[in-house]
Amino acid sequence: MASDLSIRILSTDEVEFLKEKIQTLLTTKGFKIEHPEVMExxxxxxAEVSESTGLVKxxxxxxxxxxxxxxxxxxxxxxxxxxxxxxxxxxxLFHTRTCTGGMFYPNESENGEYHHILIEEVAEWTRLVNSLxxxxxxxxxxxxxxxxxAETIDIHTLNTVLRxxxxxxxxQPYEADNIKYLIEMAAAVAGGKDKLRERPIISAIxxxxxxxxxxxxxxxxxxxxxxxxxxxxxxxxxxxxxNVPITPSGIALMACAEVLAMILMAxxxxxxxPCVATPLLFEMDMLTTVTTQASMSTTxxxxxxxxxxxxxxxxxxxxxxxxxxxxxxxxxxxFEQASISHMVALAGAxxxxxxxxxxxxxxxxxxxxxxxxxxFGLVKQLKGGSIVDEEAVDWADVIALAEHEGFVDKKxxxxxFRDGYxxxxxxxxxxxxxxxxxxxxxxxxxxxxxxxxxxxYQPINLxxxxxxxxxxxxxxxxxxxxxxx
Amino acid sequence: MTSYADVAxxxxxGDEDLVKEQVNSLLAAGESPLKIIDEGLIAGMNVVxxxxxxxxxxxxxxxxxxxxxxxxxxIVKPLIAVADMKVKVKVxxxxxxxxxxxxGKNLVRIMMESSGLEVIDVGIDISPEKFMDAIREHNxxxxxxxxxxxxxxxxxxxxxxxxxxxxxxxxxKVIVGxxxxxxxxxxxxxxxxxxxxxxxASDLCKALVAK
Numbered sequence: 001m002a003s004d005l006s007i008r009i010l011s012t013d014e015v016e017f018l019k020e021k022i023q024t025l026l027t028t029k030g031f032k033i034e035h036p037e038v039m040e041x042x043x044x045x046x047a048e049v050s051e052s053t054g055l056v057k058x059x060x061x062x063x064x065x066x067x068x069x070x071x072x073x074x075x076x077x078x079x080x081x082x083x084x085x086x087x088x089x090x091x092x093l094f095h096t097r098t099c100t101g102g103m104f105y106p107n108e109s110e111n112g113e114y115h116h117i118l119i120e121e122v123a124e125w126t127r128l129v130n131s132l133x134x135x136x137x138x139x140x141x142x143x144x145x146x147x148x149x150a151e152t153i154d155i156h157t158l159n160t161v162l163r164x165x166x167x168x169x170x171x172q173p174y175e176a177d178n179i180k181y182l183i184e185m186a187a188a189v190a191g192g193k194d195k196l197r198e199r200p201i202i203s204a205i206x207x208x209x210x211x212x213x214x215x216x217x218x219x220x221x222x223x224x225x226x227x228x229x230x231x232x233x234x235x236x237x238x239x240x241x242x243n244v245p246i247t248p249s250g251i252a253l254m255a256c257a258e259v260l261a262m263i264l265m266a267x268x269x270x271x272x273x274p275c276v277a278t279p280l281l282f283e284m285d286m287l288t289t290v291t292t293q294a295s296m297s298t299t300x301x302x303x304x305x306x307x308x309x310x311x312x313x314x315x316x317x318x319x320x321x322x323x324x325x326x327x328x329x330x331x332x333x334x335f336e337q338a339s340i341s342h343m344v345a346l347a348g349a350x351x352x353x354x355x356x357x358x359x360x361x362x363x364x365x366x367x368x369x370x371x372x373x374x375x376f377g378l379v380k381q382l383k384g385g386s387i388v389d390e391e392a393v394d395w396a397d398v399i400a401l402a403e404h405e406g407f408v409d410k411k412x413x414x415x416x417f418r419d420g421y422x423x424x425x426x427x428x429x430x431x432x433x434x435x436x437x438x439x440x441x442x443x444x445x446x447x448x449x450x451x452x453x454x455x456x457y458q459p460i461n462l463x464x465x466x467x468x469x470x471x472x473x474x475x476x477x478x479x480x481x482x483x484x485x
Numbered sequence: 486m487t488s489y490a491d492v493a494x495x496x497x498x499g500d501e502d503l504v505k506e507q508v509n510s511l512l513a514a515g516e517s518p519l520k521i522i523d524e525g526l527i528a529g530m531n532v533v534x535x536x537x538x539x540x541x542x543x544x545x546x547x548x549x550x551x552x553x554x555x556x557x558x559x560i561v562k563p564l565i566a567v568a569d570m571k572v573k574v575k576v577x578x579x580x581x582x583x584x585x586x587x588x589g590k591n592l593v594r595i596m597m598e599s600s601g602l603e604v605i606d607v608g609i610d611i612s613p614e615k616f617m618d619a620i621r622e623h624n625x626x627x628x629x630x631x632x633x634x635x636x637x638x639x640x641x642x643x644x645x646x647x648x649x650x651x652x653x654x655x656x657x658k659v660i661v662g663x664x665x666x667x668x669x670x671x672x673x674x675x676x677x678x679x680x681x682x683x684x685x686a687s688d689l690c691k692a693l694v695a696k
Contacts, residue, residue, distance in 0.1 A: 101635045103665060116670070142635035142665075150639040174636045175583075209585040217583070241545075242588040286543040289592055289683045291633075291664045362665055
């Protein structure tokens, strides 16, 4: 058995087919951008750039040269080095991250209702993220701007997150100018701009607008991050059948082309900028017109995209590795999360994203995050594979077996019984024991686990001068960006 | 001999070429342009609407039907006096500032037009000021705003705030929609209604205007 288990959804010929089509799209059809400085840089590098329309075509030689510059190995730093994320994963596994942009949070009363997440709940959520061993990096929820301007939601949210985490995170700016403040805040925590470049404790999301368009804000994120040495996680979020072709291969082609265009632009601006290719696929439901994320065809498209980047380009890649279209933590959610996590991990994803999300990433739920923590632990075990040799099959004991002999007291059992991932909230109890513990379902057990984590949480204490610097940046951002001041 | 029912059936089937042929045939036979619209084209689209709501037809099929109906309408429209064209509800529709997504908005437009609403589609990335200009110019019954992103949906509130500041809030009903938008959000920002999908937006507009 492979020690790094994998699935190939594409044949070698199909990988090459998609690569050829992507190159044709970016070199002959081109893509549209809005950003005078980047247009100038691309032009100087030899790209064909129309200043009037923003259309960019990369000559084949520039395409190939930029592709060579993409780093295949790098580290996304944790605030605490013990949480550093190395790419590729040293054990051939994957990293994980939480839902980004989710805005609804369950009510305290647990009546099934939810509300727009408040800043104090972002702190609570972040502390939970920081406590879970299989959740490797955070992202920013879409916080309700109560008591601060809507224009600085991302800045206030990052301010809260940075005070409650020791892990790496990715940031999603809400306006073109905000990225500078977010970088400044990360630098304050990292110990200065040079330290941030050396140990990037944040990476940034930049997004396309399918098909093949990049608005000013996202181009500015690429530009500013390249200047500051902050890694990028370029995202494409197309909806199959809406703004890209409906088939799995059609959406994979378009999403990967859009992501690769951003990666190549970053290499032209600042060669060697670390990038994690992040095609996050969706599908429009043709009955309701709503955007969905968990149809099997979407999973297949993600598998293609992951294989294409990992095998076809050797570039670390990231997509939704959990999540559901269900509005609640029910059986549908369980199946969809299991299906997506297994398939995407085995297809070669470097990062499985979306932990804690339900309802197509619109809502986040602490109990779901705790369940996902276990799901990722289980999938990591599977991805790690298993050894087949004489020691693994305990050949020595098997060949020496006496009549009616058991294995529970064998040294081999003692050595290996902890090999697998031991879940925290899945039930392995007998019915009698389960009833004795209150007949709780997984959500109720996750809630118990949450109370335990909350009770044992050790607060993060940033140095006073760092918190003061963060406060000063936030205050300045509110004054400079917030209309309400 | 082509009948109105034939035209309706061709609209339901989404057969644009056949609709064109049948409408021309009816006109050549001296049939009333208004009756072709009401009893043929819109009658067919009404069936499509019912089947869509029942889950018996899917969006791509509805779009083909809508396209067929539009083709038929374009043929007979020049033959109808402006006064005879009945428009009950006028809507200004756009995607809010910072948001370049137009698929959902376009679906809403098509569904609304298919239901007989007049839609002024002002496009994507529309600032509150541009929405105000459109409202002043077209005097609509409804302002419909779309957003796909949690990062841009706050601009729906900014637009409503400007509507209030400009003294236009009482002149127009406001509806909102898009992937991250909910009834709760609509209530929070002071919108009059929330449409969960493209199909329900038309009914929502009609219901709000009828109040």
